[in-house]
Structure formats: C-alpha cells, structure tokens
Amino acid sequence: MTRTALRRPRALVVSALAAMTVVSGCGADVESSTPKSAGEQVTVTNCGAPLSVSGVPDRAVSNDTGITELMFALGLGDRMAGYTTYEGKERDIESSPWRADFEKTPSLGTAFSREIIAAARPDFVFAGWNYGFKESTGVTPDWVRSTGAVPYQLTEACRQAGTTKRGVVRPLDALYADLSNLGQIFGVSGRAETLTAEYRAQVEAARAGAPAASAAARVFLFDSADPTPFTSGRNAAPDQIIAEAGGRNIFGDIDDSWTSASWEAAAQRDPQVIVIVDYGAGPQNTVEAKIKQLESQPLMAQTTAVRERRYISFPYAALVEGPRNPQTITALAEYLRSQGL
Known part of the structure; x- marks a missing residue:
C-alpha cells in the first residue's frame, strides 16, 4: 500500500x-460514595439473578479497560484495589478520558488469574464472561464467591440460559443497567442517574439525523x-x-x-x-x-x-x-x- x-x-x-476525549464525566467533581449503615444490604439484578451486597465495597478489582472505565466514570477510583487488562490495550489507556485514573489506580498486570485476584484481597470483582470470567482459567463468579468477594458480571456478556452464547438485553440497556446497579452498590446512584441521562441525550441527538x-x-x-x-x-x-x-x-x-x-x-x-x-x-x-x-x-x-x-x-x-x-x-x-x- x-x-x-x-x-x-x-x-x-x-x-x-x-x-x-469529549465523553462527559471524566472522573472529576463527582459525588463521593456514601457509606451504608452497618449491616445495610442492597440487592440488584445481575444477569437475571438477585445479587446482594452488604456495605460499600472498598477493594474492588476490575478486568479490561471498558469495565474499568465504568468504575472511573462513576468516580469510584478510590474504591479500587486495582485492575487488570490485556496486552495490546495501550491505545485504550492512551486515549482514555480517564487516563489520570488509570495512572492513579494500581495496575495488576495482564493476567486475570486466581493468584493475581487473591493477592489483591478484593471484596468486589467486576468482570464478564470472556471479559475475564472463563471456566478454562478457573476464574468464575462461583470461584470469586468462594473467596468471600462479591462477583459482578458485565451485563453485555451475560450468558443466555443453558448456553455459552452471550447477550440477554440490548447493549445500551446493558450499559444503563450496570450504571444503575453499580450506583446502588457503591452509594452513588445520583451520579449513575446523571450519567445515564447524559448518555441517553447523546444517543438521541445522534439518532436524530439518521436515515x-x-x-x-x-x-x-x-x-x-x-x-x-x-x-x-x-x-x-x-x-x-x-x-x-x-x-x-x-x-x-x-x-x-x-x-x-x-x-x-x-x-x-x-x-x-x-x-x-x-x-x-x-x-x-x-x-x-x-x-x-x-x-x-x-x-x-x-x-x-x-x-x-x-x-x-x-x-x-x-x-x-x-x-x-x-x-x-x-x-x-x-x-x-x-x-x-
């Protein structure tokens, strides 16, 4: 060529x-997490099943750049014990509106393994099927649960019942569901609602000129x-x-x-x-x-x-x-x- x-x-x-780089909500000036009272529990629906979380997690571990940016967009960098990503995602971090958050948050490397996760001592693990959760590595929601941490699954990657095919709702509905759920779990529902409203408005404006x-x-x-x-x-x-x-x-x-x-x-x-x-x-x-x-x-x-x-x-x-x-x-x-x- x-x-x-x-x-x-x-x-x-x-x-x-x-x-x-124009995405709104780059991690600054956001409401801080509101600690729940002792024993207070929040229950959300994640991949079609109830997920109960007591208190506000303060040692979250996430896998992959898009998932980690969801945490940063909600202003939750201070609630993270670290993140993992994969070889070849340099462009993501380089172009990220949350690049400063990536730099401040511990990078746990490029292996989302049992050893790496356990060493971080998380109380909340955020990943998705084929976005970190895999039977072949032994890193599954059930394994996370066995360590005492809460496993949260990316809604876009939820498995269809009885199969390994992924996707149970439309992709943007998955995004909005995760924002809402994370907002409730981490006590930043107001922030989640603001972001969702902004995103819906952006999508509507883009759609307005479509054929x-x-x-x-x-x-x-x-x-x-x-x-x-x-x-x-x-x-x-x-x-x-x-x-x-x-x-x-x-x-x-x-x-x-x-x-x-x-x-x-x-x-x-x-x-x-x-x-x-x-x-x-x-x-x-x-x-x-x-x-x-x-x-x-x-x-x-x-x-x-x-x-x-x-x-x-x-x-x-x-x-x-x-x-x-x-x-x-x-x-x-x-x-x-x-x-x-």
Missing part, C-alpha cells in the same frame, strides 16, 4: 480518537482475522452503536456477542463502511495492517467499503460496553453523514 493510499484512513483514525432503517448503511465491524474475521453479532455493543448511528450491522442476525464469521458471508453482504477495532500494539494490530489485510483479501477487495476505502477506527474500549459508547455513536453518525450515508 502506498503512502498516499494510507492518508485518508489515518485522518479518520485521528478524528475518531479525538472524539473519544430510515430501510436506507441504513451496511456496516462491517472488523476486529481481527485468524484466519476468519472476528466481528460483532447483535448482542455486542457495536451492533447498537452502528444502529443508533444510522447504520446496519451486517452480522446483526447472529444471536451472540463478539463472534467469528466468514469472509464469504462478509463479502456477500457487501458492507459500505468498515469499522476497525484499533488495539494499537504490535505490527499486525495497527489500523494500516488491518486495512492492508482487507484490501488483499480477494473477496473483500470487491466490496463497496474496500473499493471506496470507507474505513473508520475506534479504540477497543469505545466498542465494548462502557462509558465511551454514546460518544462513539456520535462520531460514527457524523462519519456516515459525511459520506452521504
């Missing part, structure tokens, strides 16, 4: 990253390919981000969260725009490398999006459930309108 050919995607990446559903642009979420493309089904945050921005996720008929598809299916559905997940670490994970992969893939090379080079990129944390979602919708909506879509 020539230097000239890369100029347009680079400009789009800069625009999308800049938009991520009718019948005219929605076909959008392909491209995370990676090894060798088949990893993308978003209808239960992952990108599906609703795309829909609220005025597009249509080409894999919105898959009843799952983040999942694998095929190049044949992606090409057959002829996307008009491709949203690329920017991890920012390693030569194979750069946006330019992913664009080169798309353009060298024989089937994808014939699609409208690749022929017209309609690419836009966002950091990973902007595309999983988290407080960046509303601004991601706004940025994607602006891009689609700029392309006449």
